[in-house]
Amino acid sequence: MAELTTIARPYAKAAFRFAQDAGVTAQWENMLALAAAVSEQPAMRAWLQQPQLTASDKAQALLEVCGSDALDEPARNFITQLAEYGRLALLPAILELFHELLAAQDAFVDAEIVSADVLEEAEVERLVSSLKQRLGRDVRVTTRVDASLIGGVLVRAGDTVIDGSVRGRLARLAEQLNS
Known part of the structure; x- marks a missing residue:
């Protein structure tokens, strides 16, 4: 590649x-x-x-x-x-x-928000606002639903991944218990 x-x-x-x-x-x-x-x-x-x-x-x-x-x-x-x-x-x-x-020219980043359930528009706007503040750029967002997350959201924006899903938390807990 x-x-x-x-x-x-x-x-x-x-x-x-x-x-x-x-x-x-x-x-x-x-x-x-x-x-x-x-x-x-x-x-x-x-x-x-x-x-x-x-x-x-x-x-x-x-x-x-x-x-x-x-x-x-x-x-x-x-x-x-x-x-x-x-x-x-x-x-x-x-x-x-x-x-x-x-x-790079227009100073934006593409972000994907994956949630366990359909997000309301206000929730998406809050997440976009937080991402803009954290990344210092405009954010173009797409959303999708993945029921396997169980709950919470997973955000991918460029190289940044924020895993606030229940599935992610359970995986981190299992990792801590195994180490």
Whole structure:
């Protein structure tokens, strides 16, 4: 994975610089997300791995599946360049790196809040406020429910993991008892 990231980094930086200069970073992130999602589909992945296809054939197929109005001309050119250099498989890594560059520029962090039950909006807002204060950045949050937590919440924000779940507490207690 580290090798893919290393190879993808210059492409992500080039795409980001272009989007930043044009003032369309959010649109480019969406276009890259679409192209990456399409390229990760098993049928498309199998198609793109056929050695008898030309780079042009691969780019055209990916662009057709993405849709003619979903990608602007510079994005289509970017996809074509990736195909010419045999780098279409890097689209998911390019998207991830592009998102990291965007997060650094806009000073935000993505956070995931996992809870045992559906959280009320006020509870989510309190958690987001606490995270903003703790991390010193804006927080973009997604929530999901995982009943196996039993109770409480698990928060993942960048490299920070805050485990306030009952399952986590029980695991820590069992670890203390075993040591």
